[in-house]
Amino acid sequence: MESWIIINKLIILIYLVLHYVHGNIHKPWIVFALLLYLCLNISIYIVKQATAKKSGLLLSIILTILFYYDADSLFILFFPLNLYELVSYYIDKKWLIFTMAFFPVPFIMESVYSLYILVAAFSFTIFTMASIYTSKLRKLENHMDEMRKDIQKLTRSLNENNEYMRQSEYTFKLEERNRLSQTIHDQIGHSMTGAFIQMEAAKRLVEKDTDKAKELLQNSINILKEGIEKIRVTLKNIKPPTEQMGMNRIKLLVDEFAAKHDMKTIFRHKGNLEVISPIHWTIIHQNVTEALTNTMKYANATVVSIEIHVLNTFIKVEVKDNGKGSQRIRKGLGITGMEERTASMNGTIIADGTNGFSVTTLLPIQ
Template identity: 45%
Template sequence: MESWSIGKRWLVLGLAVALIYAMEPSPSPWLILFILLYLALDLTALLLHKTAYRNAIYGMMIVYCAGCAVYVNPEFVLLLPPNAYETARRVAPRIAVTVLLAIPLLFLEGPLSEIYMFIAAISLFDGMYLRHLLQRLNRQEEQLDQLRLDQEKLRKQLHGNREFIRASEYTYKLEERNRLSQELHDGIGHSMTGALIQMEAAKRVLPTDSAGAEKLLKNAIGISQESIEQIRQTLKNMKPPVEQLGFHRLRNTVEAFGSRSGLQTSVVHQGDLEKITPLFWKIIHDNVTEALTNTAKYGEATSVQVEVRVLGKWIQSVVTDNGRGQAKIVKGMGLLGMEERTAAVNGTVIADGTQGFKVTTLIPYVPSGK
């Protein structure tokens, strides 16, 4: 805005100087000095940071231009409109300035009055348009500040949610540990205590009653076997199913990749995930990780989708991005490694770069009952 205003004033100054040399037979020998003083005042106003000092300089420039128009060359009157409206944009009402700028028309004659009216009209329009732009700029800055505040609020809220999730996970772990401890104490602890009592009793009666001691030992052995089976069943119930563990790890990997790279990610599944063995999950996880790395390096994508499907005789894993793709697939170390891992279980990898980039892993499995 400031560069446009000073450029406009200097353009009018150049026009005034050209008119002086064109219309005056003998311009004043002090003309160059007056021009340099005007430029010095304009540059001084541009360099000052305090608004009050700048307004004072602009007021001095109006007085200076009026004095030069009266005592040096009347063409200096052309500088009054741009300087006056520049001051009006800061401190004075625009209507009052317009009325005051009409006064010189009482003393101007010929082409100079017409040029003066033209410059005054252009300066008025330019001032109104500049004011409109400044208002829009202020509104946009206010909106930007509000967006920053909203973003900071959302960031704090997200941070708070993450802390809440961490606290909830920790609380859940503590509750689960407490439940397991209580279950072992109430069930298995009591059973093992009973078995120990039976063995102690067998030890005492063994010298006098071998048949009774044998019976007590059998009871202790039975109680111990039941306790061991109870421990095995408890641990089995605690252990998550393979399909849940495999898909959970895969989703965490993809979501962590999205957080690091800034890409929008999604993970979906279809079919009976129980068909996917731990080995198959390992291959799917490694292939998906490699495909995501390639997307981040070369894909120039904004989103990536991971799909896991269990079909009739195949397990299918697909990684698709919306990047630039590649018409001719050049197999690097990453893609070759994916093919080797998948071939170890008689599977195959298909890469397609016609629309974005798509990597499909196909692993055969034998359906149950076949």
């Protein structure tokens, strides 16, 4: 706003200077008045305190009136804009501010009457535009400050959630380790200790009472068998199913891709996932990763879908996007690597660029 008002004052000042030069008016008092007014108004925009600005504007209005009577009648042209600035601190209604600029009209000389009205209207227009622009700018700044605060809150909340997730994961691991330790101690440890005690007793009785020693050894063997079975059952319960591990890896890959790139990502699966072996999951994960990378680099797409469909004799994995596609498919290192991996399991890769771009992996179920 201040820059617009300064430009308006400079326009009036330049007009007065050209008027005096063109009219061959050489009065030291006029030069002094112009310089004094210029210095005073520059200082108004240098100081930051509102009280100092108001005092400067009031003094500028007084000097304008004094110079109008003592130096030259054209000095009254500075009056409207200074008045607008000062009164705007106390009155919000623009029409009332504009009306106040016409109070000096009855006292103005007829030679500058029309020019004063024109300058007053022009200055009011500039002042109003600057006020509206400044008001919108302040609203935008306030909105940006609120958004910045919201972003800071969201960032802080996100960091807290991440920290909570890391702490929860760590706590879960500690609890799982504690559970396994307690299970091994309560079930397997007692069995091993009992078998060890009976074997020590059998060692002492092997020469004195052979039958009793054999009985103790047989009990130890039975206890060890039971302990080994408990170990097997415990490890089986701990180990997650293969399809669960493979599916979680694919979901993690898809979620990470969707989070990093501005692209809608759809993931679907059908059929019995239990028939997919670990080596199948490895190939599927690598091929999907390569296909998503190619989509991000070359497809210029907005949507990409990943579908795993388990059929009777083979597994179908399709990665398809809605990008520009390609009528002529050039097999680079990516597709070639996918074909080599898939061929190691007697599978096939099908690439189609007619409607978007799709890469389909077909793996036989062994």
